[in-house]
Amino acid sequence: GAGVSQSPSNKVTEKGKDVELRCDPISGHTALYWYRQSLGQGLEFLIYFQGNSAPDKSGLPSDRFSAERTGGSVSTLTIQRTQQEDSAVYLCASSRPRDSIQVEFFGPGTRLTVL
Amino acid sequence: AQSVSQHNHHVILSEAASLELGCNYSYGGTVNLFWYVQYPGQHLQLLLKYFSGDPLVKGIKGFEAEFIKSKFSFNLRKPSVQWSDTAEYFCAVNAVNRDDKIIFGKGTRLHILP
Numbered sequence: 001g002a003g004v005s006q007s008p009s010n011k012v013t014e015k016g017k018d019v020e021l022r023c024d025p026i027s028g029h030t031a032l033y034w035y036r037q038s039l040g041q042g043l044e045f046l047i048y049f050q051g052n053s054a055p056d057k058s059g060l061p062s063d064r065f066s067a068e069r070t071g072g073s074v075s076t077l078t079i080q081r082t083q084q085e086d087s088a089v090y091l092c093a094s095s096r097p098r099d100s101i102q103v104e105f106f107g108p109g110t111r112l113t114v115l
Numbered sequence: 116a117q118s119v120s121q122h123n124h125h126v127i128l129s130e131a132a133s134l135e136l137g138c139n140y141s142y143g144g145t146v147n148l149f150w151y152v153q154y155p156g157q158h159l160q161l162l163l164k165y166f167s168g169d170p171l172v173k174g175i176k177g178f179e180a181e182f183i184k185s186k187f188s189f190n191l192r193k194p195s196v197q198w199s200d201t202a203e204y205f206c207a208v209n210a211v212n213r214d215d216k217i218i219f220g221k222g223t224r225l226h227i228l229p
Contacts, residue, residue, distance in 0.1 A: 033216065042121075042221030043159075043205060056216055091159070103149075104217055106159040 004107035025094030038088040117142035121220035136191040138206035145211040
């Protein structure tokens with residue numbers, strides 16, 4: 001596709017439910033990032049995938065958060081037992097291979113609202 | 116771990132005023148530096164980037180940034196702002212040869228008065 005796509009664009013859920021957010025990166029981009037954007041908090045790094053290397057999970061805020069990337073392409077971010085403080089816009093970005101100059105391309109985000 | 120500080124959280128200027136947004140990072144090695152912009156209701160998009168060479172980088176829409184290694188800074192500038200520059204601006208850093216993740220600052224909301 002022409003850019004990074006994310007689905008759903010909006011998700012409203014009840015506290016305690018699990019949610020899955022999807023990211024389709026740009027074809028050929030081996031690096032994939034998840035960030036969380038909250039009012040007043042800027043962009044918070046969550047997790048980073050680079051090719052076949054082990055993902056950098058250092059930004060995940062709790063063990064309720066997990067992410068996987070299947071076949072080096074599509075990624076899903078899963079939040080279990082959602083809490084109200086999880087409400088935010090979740091952004092996915094992808095970039096070119098490690099040996100190339102890396103510039104992230106961002107998706108439109110998924111706005112998550114936990115009631 | 117590397118971190119990025121943006122000193123101004125909210126800036127309000129009149130049209131034609133000059134702009135400088137501060138950005139400092141903490142990492143002693145080689146870095147790649149970025150400024151991203153998010154216009155109201157739109158995606159984040161790259162404004163300009165520094166990888167190597169001339170420390171004064173020109174970006175889109177008349178923006179520029181200067182990498183000052185001794186000050187660990189990468190401030191964004193524009194000599195004369197327009198109402199259409201109203202947006203949120205994010206500075207970001209990538210520590211080369213350490214890990215490849217890109218860390219962002221908390222952003223600066225810029226509001227230009229017409």
